Amino acid sequence: MRIVVLTGAGISEESGVATFRGAGGLWEGHRVEDVATPEAFDLDPETVQRFYDTRRRAVATVSPNAAHHALARLERAPGIDLLVVTQNIDDLHERAGTRQLVHMHGELRRARCLACGGQPEWTGDLVDRPPCPVCGQRMLRPDVVWFGEMPYELDRIEEAVEACDMFASVGTSGVVYPAAGYAAMAKAFGARTMELNLVPTDAPLPFDEVREGPATVVVPSWVDEITGSSH
Ligand code: BV8
Secondary structure, three states, X not given: OEEEEEEOOHHHHOOOOOOOOOOOOHHHHOOHHHHOOXXXXXXXXXXXXHHHHHHHHHHOOOOOOHHHHHHHHHHHXXXXXXXXXXXXXXXXXXXXXXXXXXXXXXXXEEEEEOOOOOOOXXXXXXXXXXXOOOOXXXXXXXXXXXXXXXXXXXXXXXXXXXXXXXXXXXXXXXXXXXXXXXXXXXXXXXXXXXXXXXXXXXXXXXXXXXXXXXXXXXXXXXXXXXXXXXX
């Protein structure tokens, strides 16, 4: 069975990573246009770098949860061809063991050099303008996709979405595009579509099935069902 799972901030919430919308969300403390756009970076690079430095440090202090681990188990299950497409910039999927993974909005643990285009692994801060390990220039930015910028690996994602037998959306509010359009695309190509979310979204297109509840509960039970195993 070919499965595509799209994840959002909700899958990392129980690990202690803030979501965007909703109480205590990232957008509560910051206006999107002040921290997650190329214009904001040109205008005030320090504020933007601090925003991502803070998130990079925070993610280093948390661990993957049962939902991340369940998806890593699903990837290893016989007869399953899984691609996880995440909007998240944390590295919890990788740390849980997921390998077939696309970070369509980039990664906190990578920097991008505006001088040489290099994308070095990065674990420290960027606010103090460290030199690029590739070209030595001090032009590093977080390797994340900001609003108005092209997400990563769109062709690979669309190919998998068009070919999948099952599409599941986990912990995402379905507000940001092109990610929010993939459920409709999967359905249009004949896939069964599912939503797993704490609070079902009023998505424009009804999912074939909705599993309501915390990701650490609904994702493992869904995976057990598919793999016929109980872990
Ligand atoms: C682009 C990285 C050109 C940085 C992010 C079509 C229509 C309208 C607008 C557009 C459109 N096409 C493009 C746009 C513009 C824009 C857009 O979509 N704007 C929106 C606001 C209307 N899109 C873009 O700019 C994109 N680029 O379009 O380029 C192009 C042209 C052609 C083809 C392709 C491209 C780039 C967007 C990427 C921006 N970068 N992140 C950073 O992280 O700081 S977006 C960021 O916000 C996240 O990555 C994610 O995508 C989004 C947040 O959404 P969620 O992850 O879902 O989080 P949220 O808090 O909203 O919801 C949490 C959910 O979890 C809730 O449903 C909640 O119920 C649930 N939950 C909570 N706790 C739990 C839980 N579920 C289970 N268990 C729990 N415990």
